[in-house]
Amino acid sequence: VIDIDKSSRLPGFYKLSLDERIEMVAAWANLTAEDKAILHGRTLSSTQADKMIENALGTFALPLGIAANFLINGRDYLIPMAIEEPSVLAAVSHAAKLIREGGGFTAESSDPVMIGQIQLLDIPDMNAAMTAVAANEQELMDAANECSQNIVKRGGGARDIEIRPFPDTPVGPMLIIHLLYDCQDAMGANAINTAVESITPLVTELTGGRANLRILSNLTDRRTATARCTIPAAALALRTTYTGQEVAQLIAEANAFAVVDPYRAATHNKGIMNGIDAVCIATGNDWRAVEAGAHAYAARYGRYQSLTDWHVDENGDLYGEITLPLSVGVVGGATKVHPTAQVALKILNVGTAAELAQVIACVGLAQNLAAIKAMATVGIQQGHMRMHARQVALAAGASDGQVQTIADQLVKEQNIRVERAKELLSVIGNR
Ligand code: MEV
Numbered sequence: 001v002i003d004i005d006k007s008s009r010l011p012g013f014y015k016l017s018l019d020e021r022i023e024m025v026a027a028w029a030n031l032t033a034e035d036k037a038i039l040h041g042r043t044l045s046s047t048q049a050d051k052m053i054e055n056a057l058g059t060f061a062l063p064l065g066i067a068a069n070f071l072i073n074g075r076d077y078l079i080p081m082a083i084e085e086p087s088v089l090a091a092v093s094h095a096a097k098l099i100r101e102g103g104g105f106t107a108e109s110s111d112p113v114m115i116g117q118i119q120l121l122d123i124p125d126m127n128a129a130m131t132a133v134a135a136n137e138q139e140l141m142d143a144a145n146e147c148s149q150n151i152v153k154r155g156g157g158a159r160d161i162e163i164r165p166f167p168d169t170p171v172g173p174m175l176i177i178h179l180l181y182d183c184q185d186a187m188g189a190n191a192i193n194t195a196v197e198s199i200t201p202l203v204t205e206l207t208g209g210r211a212n213l214r215i216l217s218n219l220t221d222r223r224t225a226t227a228r229c230t231i232p233a234a235a236l237a238l239r240t241t242y243t244g245q246e247v248a249q250l251i252a253e254a255n256a257f258a259v260v261d262p263y264r265a266a267t268h269n270k271g272i273m274n275g276i277d278a279v280c281i282a283t284g285n286d287w288r289a290v291e292a293g294a295h296a297y298a299a300r301y302g303r304y305q306s307l308t309d310w311h312v313d314e315n316g317d318l319y320g321e322i323t324l325p326l327s328v329g330v331v332g333g334a335t336k337v338h339p340t341a342q343v344a345l346k347i348l349n350v351g352t353a354a355e356l357a358q359v360i361a362c363v364g365l366a367q368n369l370a371a372i373k374a375m376a377t378v379g380i381q382q383g384h385m386r387m388h389a390r391q392v393a394l395a396a397g398a399s400d401g402q403v404q405t406i407a408d409q410l411v412k413e414q415n416i417r418v419e420r421a422k423e424l425l426s427v428i429g430n431r
Contacts, residue, residue, distance in 0.1 A: 071104030
């Protein structure tokens with residue numbers, strides 16, 4: 001069990017060797033020797049992969065890293081993230097550090113309620129069908145609860161029935177029935193799909209219609225998480241260029257761009273998903289489901305827009321907020337079978353799916369802050385330049401211990417070339 005007083009501030013973590021980082025995180029999160037071996041590469045085997053999908057050839061690896069500095073609802077978290085894109089982990093950790101200065105994130109989530117849909121056609125009398133479903137909501141929910149006793153025993157199960165007529169579609173009138181279903185700590189796709197399939201005979205009997213699709217909706221707008229933060233303006237100041245108030249205002253302007261313009265909103269939200277997907281992948285969650293839900297939710301008012309709000313508050317500080325659907329689980333699916341996902345969940349040490357959703361919302365908000373702060377001030381390329389400089393240093397033959405020093409010097413000189421890296425290396429070598 002993680003000591004909840006432990007800080008996620010890990011100064012100099014990025015300068016450690018990979019082995020040292022594993023040791024540090026292992027000590028932090030009480031990982032076993034087996035967990036460490038998994039981080040060192042003894043992860044998903046081809047045999048396991050062969051049981052997960054059809055026509056398997058093997059596995060596909062991604063970098064796994066740790067984002068530091070997260071303080072959420074008063075507790076420190078180290079965040080495992082699986083992603084191929086440079087700069088995201090550094091960006092997220094940087095933003096979380098700024099947000100810490102304002103007391104960290106506050107986060108909350110709704111109950112883990114999923115929506116299952118039943119599509120009905122050929123209904124003889126639409127009004128009579130709707131009345132019949134409305135009069136039998138409890139029977140329908142009882143029938144849904146019959147089929148998965150386990151979730152019901154754990155406090156989940158059917159919560160409501162919704163009736164949505166579509167009188168005019170390309171194939172004639174259609175009636176859609178929603179089953180709202182609390183999936184507890186599972187992502188819940190299987191549970192909700194089983195539930196809608198099982199109540200369909202009763203629904204067709206009540207409506208006299210013909211059922212076609214019975215499937216969950218990925219627009220899980222009853223299963224959302226919200227993260228908020230306030231950053232003191234002073235913490236945003238950039239030494240020689242901008243005051244904190246100026247940076248706060250630039251960030252608010254950048255957000256407003258994504259509120260009004262879908263072309264910008266797509267990129268803005270893509271950045272948010274850089275953070276969110278990476279945690280979903282690391283924890284074995286279905287990131288496509290989360291992506292689909294996030295983008296559909298971003299268009300909920302009829303125009304696609306930013307998932308975040310950033311504005312300067314009445315004290316002149318920067319306030320940030322994000323709400324999005326997050327159907328993630330901590331039991332079942334790939335969270336259970338993927339060895340690295342198991343270790344990632346151990347590092348996160350979240351008690352429930354709802355807590356995982358809250359953490360993920362915070363990571364999305366942090367990623368967005370880092371991206372728009374960088375773009376609104378120094379420009380996005382500076383961070384990328386640092387990563388590029390590390391790659392150039394490596395290409396010039398720098399050892400693990402030399403890479404950062406050489407890269408820092410290349411950036412300082414704004415001369416990121418292999419020849420210059422080689423010169424610098426020869427100077428170090430001669431010392
Ligand atoms: C790049 O992966 C993500 C950004 O484009 C996000 C953004 O523009 O907000 C930097």
